[in-house]
Amino acid sequence: LAISLGLARAEIEDTALADSSVPHGAPTDSRDLWQLQVIERGLGDPLLNTTGNPERLRIAVGNLESLLAGSRRSPLDAYVLYHMGRSLGRAGMEHCALAHLDRALNASPSDALRLGILRESAEIHDLADHAWSQWQTLRAMAPLVESPAGLDTLRFKMVVPMLEAGVRGAAMNLLVRLRDDAALESIRASAQQEIELLEETEDFGEE
Structure with missing residues (x-):
């Protein structure tokens, strides 16, 4: 993917x-x-x-x-x-x-x-x-990031290791939150694109 x-x-x-x-x-x-x-x-x-x-x-x-x-x-x-x-x-x-x-x-x-x-x-x-360790390390960084934009960017970066670690549902939930609530429009737009990609691959797998 x-x-x-x-x-x-x-x-x-x-x-x-x-x-x-x-x-x-x-x-x-x-x-x-x-x-x-x-x-x-x-x-x-x-x-x-x-x-x-x-x-x-x-x-x-x-x-x-x-x-x-x-x-x-x-x-x-x-x-x-x-x-x-x-x-x-x-x-x-x-x-x-x-x-x-x-x-x-x-x-x-x-x-x-x-x-x-x-x-x-x-x-x-x-x-x-x-992947799992990378995700957990990125999560540990979150409380130390003060900027809302920086925190959104950090969370968006978590998506790939989450998917590679097999936590697809949690990754999708994170993307939905970023799409709806991220401080930066660019993050919201990118999150929506990733959601669409994941939904497409999910639909393809069911066919």
Whole structure:
């Protein structure tokens, strides 16, 4: 089933979250700032010197892991673990990436950083075809999205993983709510198009 999600592909950054390169939750404490400077000097450091080379990313993550292991707990932990997860995901190590992102969620991140962590997890689940997990992660993002338009866009993005996870009825109900109540006309129109597509495929299957 081809679902046209061009609108949703714009992500929710425009209405809910700034670009992922922005250091959400970055430290202000002097000791933590010193730690961050040490991190930023690392070879292939994922915080500043972004790279697509898997080996450099693995080295950088190893350096960050050593830093965390040798330090007492700090507000910086969630921020570092988030970037470790992002780097591991870009190195093709999805399982390890998700584990680090889970650790970041458990390290008391700010709401803005929590939203970034969940978004990264959702993207990895999408790439790994983990439809159910992607849907649940997107659902967890909803309470953190303040903009009505951003929330509608996020909910519209849930439709594909819901269908792939086999919850067609719930997906249809969500589309109906978006068609009737979404803040953006573009979301309402797109939801109606998806409803029509789903109804067509349902009718075709009954013939």
